Amino acid sequence: MRGAPTWERIYAVVRRVPRGRVATYGQVALLAGLANGARQAGYALHALPPHSAVPWHRVLGASGRISLREPAGRVTQQLLLEGEGVRFDAAGRVDLRRFGWRRGGAPPRLARGSRRRHIA
């Protein structure tokens, strides 16, 4: 992986994102070894063929928003995610606190004293 092309490393990381969870471009880039390569992650996925085994739809922008330029692609991505149980709010955003991929598995527990606000 070390000498592998940049895109391959990006794809390798994306393949690790579990079903029903989403990662951000920056997160993917970082895990691939590119400290400031969020754009490269996006560019790599953009170059991906339509029927790739790479779960490209599980990658969103840091704000939980779909970053695709083309409307058709955005619809496809949202449909694929909803098919895995990921919910979008009225503004078309995903709550990363709930569906964000936590590498390491340990869900970030709410800080003591924080207000738990009617979750779903």
Place this chain on the structure above:
DNA sequence: CCACTGACGAGTG
């Protein structure tokens, strides 16, 4: 080698 591009992200107002 240089210029331009872009599925980004953090900072600022």
Place this chain on the structure above:
DNA sequence: GCACTCGCCAGTG
């Protein structure tokens, strides 16, 4: 929270 600007850096021509 939204709109803008600026920094990033691999790919492409």
